[in-house]
Amino acid sequence: MNQALKPRTIDELVQAIEWAVAGVHPLELIGGGSKRALGRPMQVERTLDLSAFTGIREYEPEELVLTAGAATPLAEIEAALDQKEQMLAFEPADYGALLGAKAGATLGGALACNLSGPRRIKAGAARDHLLGFHAVSGRAEAFKAGGKVVKNVTGYDLCKLLTGSWGTLAALHEVSIKVMPAPERTRTVLVFGLDAEAAIAALGDAVSSPHDVSGAAYLPAALAARSQVAYVANAGAAVIALRIEGIGPSVEARCATLRAMFAPRGDIEELHSMNSRQFWREIRDVAPFAGDARALWRISLPPTAGARLISTVRETLVSEAYFDWAGGLVWLAVAAGEDAGAAAVRSAVAALGGHATLLRASSDIRTVVPVFQPPAPAIAALSARLKESFDPTGVLNPGRMYADV
Amino acid sequence: MKMPTPDEFTIARRAEIAAGLREIIGEAYVMADDASLKTYESDALSAYRQMPMLVALPGDTAEVSRLLAYCAQHDVKVVPRGAGTGLSGGALPLADAVTIGLGRFNRILEIDYANRSAVVQPGVANLAISKAMDAAGFYYAPDPSSQIACSIGGNVAENSGGVHCLKYGLTTNNLLGVEMVLMGGEVIRIGGKQFDSDGYDLLGVITGSEGMLGIITEVTVRILPKPPVAQALLMGFATTDSAGQCVAGIIAAGIIPAGLELMDGPAIKAAEEFCHAGYPLEAAAILICELDGPEVEVEELVRRVGDIATACDATSLRVSDSEAERQRFWLGRKSAFPAAGRIAPDYYVMDGTIPRRCLSQVLNRIAELSAEYGLQVANVFHAGDGNLHPLILYDSNVPGELERTEEMGGKILKLCVEVGGVLTGEHGVGVEKRDLMGEMFTEIDLKQQQRVKCAFDSEHLLNPGKVFPELHRCAELGRMHVHGGQTPFPDLPRF
Numbered sequence: 001m002n003q004a005l006k007p008r009t010i011d012e013l014v015q016a017i018e019w020a021v022a023g024v025h026p027l028e029l030i031g032g033g034s035k036r037a038l039g040r041p042m043q044v045e046r047t048l049d050l051s052a053f054t055g056i057r058e059y060e061p062e063e064l065v066l067t068a069g070a071a072t073p074l075a076e077i078e079a080a081l082d083q084k085e086q087m088l089a090f091e092p093a094d095y096g097a098l099l100g101a102k103a104g105a106t107l108g109g110a111l112a113c114n115l116s117g118p119r120r121i122k123a124g125a126a127r128d129h130l131l132g133f134h135a136v137s138g139r140a141e142a143f144k145a146g147g148k149v150v151k152n153v154t155g156y157d158l159c160k161l162l163t164g165s166w167g168t169l170a171a172l173h174e175v176s177i178k179v180m181p182a183p184e185r186t187r188t189v190l191v192f193g194l195d196a197e198a199a200i201a202a203l204g205d206a207v208s209s210p211h212d213v214s215g216a217a218y219l220p221a222a223l224a225a226r227s228q229v230a231y232v233a234n235a236g237a238a239v240i241a242l243r244i245e246g247i248g249p250s251v252e253a254r255c256a257t258l259r260a261m262f263a264p265r266g267d268i269e270e271l272h273s274m275n276s277r278q279f280w281r282e283i284r285d286v287a288p289f290a291g292d293a294r295a296l297w298r299i300s301l302p303p304t305a306g307a308r309l310i311s312t313v314r315e316t317l318v319s320e321a322y323f324d325w326a327g328g329l330v331w332l333a334v335a336a337g338e339d340a341g342a343a344a345v346r347s348a349v350a351a352l353g354g355h356a357t358l359l360r361a362s363s364d365i366r367t368v369v370p371v372f373q374p375p376a377p378a379i380a381a382l383s384a385r386l387k388e389s390f391d392p393t394g395v396l397n398p399g400r401m402y403a404d405v
Numbered sequence: 406m407k408m409p410t411p412d413e414f415t416i417a418r419r420a421e422i423a424a425g426l427r428e429i430i431g432e433a434y435v436m437a438d439d440a441s442l443k444t445y446e447s448d449a450l451s452a453y454r455q456m457p458m459l460v461a462l463p464g465d466t467a468e469v470s471r472l473l474a475y476c477a478q479h480d481v482k483v484v485p486r487g488a489g490t491g492l493s494g495g496a497l498p499l500a501d502a503v504t505i506g507l508g509r510f511n512r513i514l515e516i517d518y519a520n521r522s523a524v525v526q527p528g529v530a531n532l533a534i535s536k537a538m539d540a541a542g543f544y545y546a547p548d549p550s551s552q553i554a555c556s557i558g559g560n561v562a563e564n565s566g567g568v569h570c571l572k573y574g575l576t577t578n579n580l581l582g583v584e585m586v587l588m589g590g591e592v593i594r595i596g597g598k599q600f601d602s603d604g605y606d607l608l609g610v611i612t613g614s615e616g617m618l619g620i621i622t623e624v625t626v627r628i629l630p631k632p633p634v635a636q637a638l639l640m641g642f643a644t645t646d647s648a649g650q651c652v653a654g655i656i657a658a659g660i661i662p663a664g665l666e667l668m669d670g671p672a673i674k675a676a677e678e679f680c681h682a683g684y685p686l687e688a689a690a691i692l693i694c695e696l697d698g699p700e701v702e703v704e705e706l707v708r709r710v711g712d713i714a715t716a717c718d719a720t721s722l723r724v725s726d727s728e729a730e731r732q733r734f735w736l737g738r739k740s741a742f743p744a745a746g747r748i749a750p751d752y753y754v755m756d757g758t759i760p761r762r763c764l765s766q767v768l769n770r771i772a773e774l775s776a777e778y779g780l781q782v783a784n785v786f787h788a789g790d791g792n793l794h795p796l797i798l799y800d801s802n803v804p805g806e807l808e809r810t811e812e813m814g815g816k817i818l819k820l821c822v823e824v825g826g827v828l829t830g831e832h833g834v835g836v837e838k839r840d841l842m843g844e845m846f847t848e849i850d851l852k853q854q855q856r857v858k859c860a861f862d863s864e865h866l867l868n869p870g871k872v873f874p875e876l877h878r879c880a881e882l883g884r885m886h887v888h889g890g891q892t893p894f895p896d897l898p899r900f
Contacts, residue, residue, distance in 0.1 A: 021885070062653045063760050063791075085659055120600060127606055128578045139885055143850045149758045150571070151790040151830040153564045153613045154838075154845055155872065156854045157577065160609020181659030204519055210542070210630045212698060250702030302520045302598035328600050355603035373603045378593045382860060383605050389856035392885055401604065 004047040010134075010142055013173060016048060018140040020395040027395050029167035031071040031106035035113060037099045039166055039400040040371045041363040050108070053173040056080055058148070065131060065148055066179050070108025070172040077107050081179055089180040090126045091117025091280075097290040099360060108172045114164030117284035118215035118243065121207060121325050127163035129178045135162065135170035138391025148176045161386070167397040168405055169390035183245035187255050188215070188271040188279060190231065191240040191262045196220070196307040196323075199240055202265060203326040204303060206242045209261070211254040215243030215280050216326035223288040223322050229279045231269050241271075243280060283324055286331055286359075294320075294333040295340035295361040301354025303327040312348040317341045336361060342369040349373070372401055406453065406836055409870045411501035415481055419458055422481055426461050426503065429471045434509075436460040445504050448489045448496040449551070450837055452753070452807060457484065457498035464509045466584060466592060466622040473620065474590030476503060482866050483588070485616040487527065487559025490551040492754055493835030495563060495615045495871055502869075505620060507558050513537050514623070520598045521628050522581055527558020527621045531565075534626065543628045546573035549831070550739060558621045564613030566831035568664040568695075568738075571789035573629070575831065577612040584623035585611060588862040598625060610857060615833050616868045618861040632697035635663065636707055637734045640714045641688030641721035645669055648690035649764040651717035652788045655694065655710055656761075662710070664695035665789035666738050669768065672745075672783035672796070673737075679744035682737030685721045692788065693734050741785045742796065749781065749798030753810050757821030758830035761791045770820055771795055778813045780806075792830035793821065819844050834872045842874050851875075856882050 005027070007013040020027050027048040030036065053069040056077070060066075061084040068077060074092055081087050092110035095101070116125040132146030145158035162169060194202060199218040206213050217240070224232050224239045232239055240262075244254045259268050271279055282288065289296050301309060306327035313319050313332065319341070321332040334341040340361045349356045355373035358366060375383060380402070387394070387405045399405070415422075419437070426435045436442060437459055447454045463469045476483050482502035489496055498504050510526035516538055517523065523545070525534055531552040535544040548567035549555055555565065560576045561583065573579070582596025595611070596602040611618055642648040648667055655662065668676065670689050677684045684691055692714070696706045707724055714722055725731035737744070745752040759767050768784060775782045781798040795817055799810040818828050822844045829838055842851060851873060858865070859879035869876060 060760070060762070062657045063762065064656065065760075114601070114606070116601075124574065124578050125601055127609055128574065137853060141849050141853070143847070143853045145850065145854070147758070147827040147845075149760060149791050149826050149830075151566060151575070151758050151787070151792045152827040153566075153575075153831055153833055154828045155834065155842065155851075156857055157564070157609055157613050158854065158857070160577070160606040160612075161857070163609070164604075164606050181656075181661060184659070208518065208521060208543075208630055210633045210699065246698075247702060247705055249705050250699055253701040254699055300599045300601045300603070302517075302522075304519045325600055353597045354599040357603070375604050376593070378587075378591050379595070379604065379607070382587075382593070382607065385860035386605055386857065389860045389883075390853070392883065 004049040006049040006052060008052045010136070010173060013136050013171060014140050014142055017136055017138065017171065017395065021138065021140050021393050024393050025395065026398045029171055029397050031109045032073060033103040034096055034101040034105045035109050037101065038113065038359065041367050042397060042399045048171060050171060050173060057174065061086055064150055064179055065176055067148060067174065067176040068107055070175050071106045074105045074107055074110060085182050086179045087182040088129065088177070089119055089123035090129050091119045091284055092126065093117050093284045093286070095285065098286050107177070108175060111163050111175060112165065112167050112172065118217060118280050118324050121216060121328070122212065122214040123180065127160050130159040130163050130175060131178055132176040133159060133162060133172050134174040135172045137170040138393065138396045146176065150178050166400045168387060168400055169396065171396065185248050185251040186243065186245050186273055186276045187251050188276040189242045189244065189255055189258045189262070190269040190271065191266045192235050192237040192269070193266040194238055194240055196310055198265070199238065199323065200304060200307045200327045202240055202262065203323065206258065207326045211244065211258055212246070213242050214245045215241065215283070217241045217283045218323040219288065220320070220322065223320065226288050227279065227282055229271065229275050231271060231275065232279060241279060243276065288322055289331060289333050292333065293336065295336040295365065296359045297332040297334070297345055297356050298359040299330040299332060299349055299354060299356045300328065301330065301349060301352050305352040305354070306330050309348050309352055312351070313344055316344040336365060338365070339369050340365050346373070406840065408455070408499060408836070409876060411499065415501040416458060422479065422503070423459055425475055425479065426459065426472060429475060430461060430463050430468045434462040434464070445486065445489070445498055445506070448491040448494060450492050450494040450835065453494045453497050453836060455498045455500060457504040458501055460504045460506060462506045462509055466586065469505070469586045469620050469622055470590045470592050472505060473586050473588055477589045477864070477866060482869055484868050485562070485620045487556035487562065488530065488554050490555040491559060491563060491833065491835065492756070493829065493833040493837040495833050495835040497836050499870060507556065510558070510622065517598065518543065522598045522625055523628050524623060524625050525557055527561070527624055528556050531555050531557055531560055538628060542631050544631050545626050545628055546579055547576050550742070557624050557626065561612050561621050561624055562614065562616045563833045566792070568666060568787065571665060571787070572661050572663045577609060579627045580608060580612060580624065581627050582625035583608060583611065583621050585619040585621050587619050588867050596625065613833070615835060615872055617858055617871060618867065634700045634703045635695060635697040635731060636703050637693055637695045637725045637731045638707060638710055638714070639684070639723045639734045640692045640694065640719045641685035642690045642692070643688070643718065643720050645690040645768050646765045647717050648692050649761065651692060651714050651719065652761060654713040654717060656789070658709060658713060660706055660709065662694050662789060663697040664693065666693045667691070667786040667788040668738060668741065669784040671781065672741055672785050675744040675748050675783055676737035676741050679747055680736050680740050682733050684737050688720060693738055738785065741783070745783055745796045745798060750800040750802065753797040753799060753814055755795045755797065755814050755817050756792070756829050756832040757818050757826055758790070758792045759821050759824050759826035761788065763824040767793065767820060767824060771817055774813050774816055778809055780810060780813060790830070791826065815841060836871055839872055840874050842872070852877065852882055859883070
C-alpha cells in the first residue's frame, strides 16, 4: 500500500501534482474510493486522496444549482436536496454492493465516471448536469470552466469533457451541478410474462407514448426473483417495469392509461411509493448481479438492439442479462473465465452499434481485456492528444481508460 | 474589434486556391466574384462585415474531407458556415479564409421512431426536423427563435437553446451523435443511436465549439413524443420584482414549465404595437408560462401557477383557452426582436445569464446605463433559466452610436458576470464577446481551452479569431513550466 498524498487546500493540491509531474510519479485519484475496482488496473506510485475537498458550498434551491466540494459524499448531497424536495435527476448509482466497496460514493466520483441511473432516458446523464468545475490539471495548474447558472455557452464545454474522463485529465475539487425538483409521487406499472423480444417492443411503445415514462426496465424471471420487492420477486415471471413520476393526479391518470395499454400483453401490477423506490434502486445499483462472482458488462446500444444482443451472445456464452433505459442499457453477466467472454460480447456489440464496458471483473482480467470499448484509430489519436493537453506527463490515473490515456 | 491580420501570402494565392477547390467540388460551387461573396459577408450579427476570400459549397462528406485536406496542406484558413443566423459573429468571414457553407447538406437521412432518433445533414433547418415527424407525433425539442431558418449544424456549433430549454435542455442535451471532418481531412464518427458515447465526451466538447474544432457533416438527434396538451398563462405585474418573485415561486413549488418568459415594459409596448397579442400595456412586466404534458397534469399545474401568481400580486392573469390563444400569447414574445426593429432603426441583442434572484438588481442597473448612454433598452428574459436578452435600440446612422451601444452592451455583460452569471447563455462568444472572455476566465483557464483546440486543429486554421481574445501558438501552449524538483516535498509530503 502506497502512502497517500492528501492535500487539504488547493495550493497543496497544486503542489502535490507539481511534485508528481517533476519526478513523473503516476498518481491514482480517489475521492471516497468506492470506484477503485472500476476501469483498468494502474501502475501508480501514490494515491492522490482528494477527500478533504468536501462540503456543500452554495445551495440555492430556487436557482436549481448546488456547488460542493468534489469529494462531498453523495449521501450528504442527497440529504440536503431531499430537505428541499429536490434531487439529482440523473440518479447516480451506488455500486458499493456490486463491487464490494465499503466506502461511500462522492459527487465528484459520480461525475468523473458519468454513470447515470434509470432516469437517464428522461432527465439526461451525469454529463448533462455538471454546470461548472474547479480543478487542477496534470500541468499542475488550477483552472475552472463553466459557471454556476443553468444556461451557459461561454467557451468550450469542458464540463462535458471532464465528465466521464475517469480522473485522467484533472483533479476536480469543486463542482456546480444542476438540481431538479423531486417528483411528488412515484409509481411503477409492472407487466409480467414477456420474453426479451416482446419486452423490447413494449418498452419502446411505453417510452414513445406521451406518458413521460421516467424508468423503463426488463428483468427475466430468474433475476426478478432476486428483488426485495415481493410483487416482483414472487411473480415467477419476467417483469417489465415502467416508472411514472410527477404530481399526484397526473401519475394516477398516466398509470391507468399504461395499465390499459399493456393489459392485453400480460398480467399487470402497480408498485406504489416505497416499493417503487426500492425497485428502481435495485435497477440503478445493479442489485440483481450483486454478490455473485460473474464478470459483468455494461452495454450501451440502440434501444431496439437489446434483445438481439443477448440472443447473439447466448449463441456462444452462458449469460444472463437485464435491460434498463428501455433496452438501451444491457447489464450482462457471464462466467469470468480468462477474458470475461470479451470476444463474443464485443463482436456482438460491434454488429449492433454501441459500446461495452467491462464493469466488474478481477484485476487480472481487466489487465488483459480492454475495459472500455477500443476506439477507432482516429478517435484514439484524438483522445491521446486531449489527454496530453491536460496531462502531458501522464501522471493522472494513467492507463485507467486505455493503455495510453 | 480586431481580427487577426490577414496573411498577404494567402491572399496573393487566391486564384490558385480557387482553382484547387474547383478541382475538388466543381466549378459551380466555388465562388470568387464580389456579388456572390457579398451574400456571405456577415451572419445575423450584421454590425460586423468582412468579405470572404472565397466561398466553397461542398455537397458531401468526401468533398468536405478533401477541401479540408487541401486547405491544411496549403495552409489556408477555413470559416465554416451553416445558415448564417448566428448572433455572435461566429461565421464572420476572414479576408484570408475560405468560407465553407453547408447549405447543400439539406437532407433528412433517416427517422428511426423505434429508437427515437433521427439522422440529418447539418444544413437541414431546425424546424424542418420537427415538421418531418409531426404526423407521427414526434418532435425535436430545442427551438431557437430562428428555427425556421437556422440549421441543425449551426445549432450544434453554437449549442443553441430556445424557449423550451429549461425543461428539455439545450442542443447538447438532445444530441446522440455526429460525423465530423477534422482539419486534416480525417472523418470521425462519434456516438450513434445509443444514449451514451464511450470514452472522452467528444460530442459534448464539439457541441458549442463555434466551428473551431471540425466541420459537422451529419447529426443524429434525439426525438421526443409530442406532449398531448400545452397551455399558457399570461400574467401581468406592477413591478419586475413581483414578476421575479413569481418565477422563484413557480420553481420553488417544484414546477419546471416548458417555457417561462418575462418581458419588461418597453418590450411589452414594442411587441403589442407590432402584433397586438393582447398584452396588458399597463404592466411593468409580464410572464408567459407554458405548461405541457398529459391533460390532467397541465390542468393541475395551470391552477397551481395561477395561485402563485395571485400570491405574487399579479395585476392580470389569463389562461389560454384554445391553441390559437396560446399561439397569440407567444406571438408577441416571439416577435420581440422584429418589434424592436420597428421602433428603432437598429437594435443590438445581448445574451447574458444571471442568477435569477439578481433580476431586479440587474434590470435597475440596465435602466441606469440606459439613461447614462441615452439609449433605450427593452428586456426579454428566459426567466426560468436566467438568460437575459436586453435589446439596445440605436441608430447606426448617427455617428458614434454603434460604438456607444457596444460599450454599453459590454457593461451589461460585465454586470452579468459580476452578479455571478456568464457572458452568453445561448448565442455564443464568436467575435462579439471574445474580448470580454477575460472577465470570466483567467489566462490559465483560457489557455486550457485553447489546448483543447490544439488537440483538434494544431495550426489554428479553423475559424481563427473567434472566442479567444489572444491566439497562442500550440507549441507555446504545450510547454510545461513546472519547477522541476524544487517542490517543497522531496520526501513525503506534509499532507
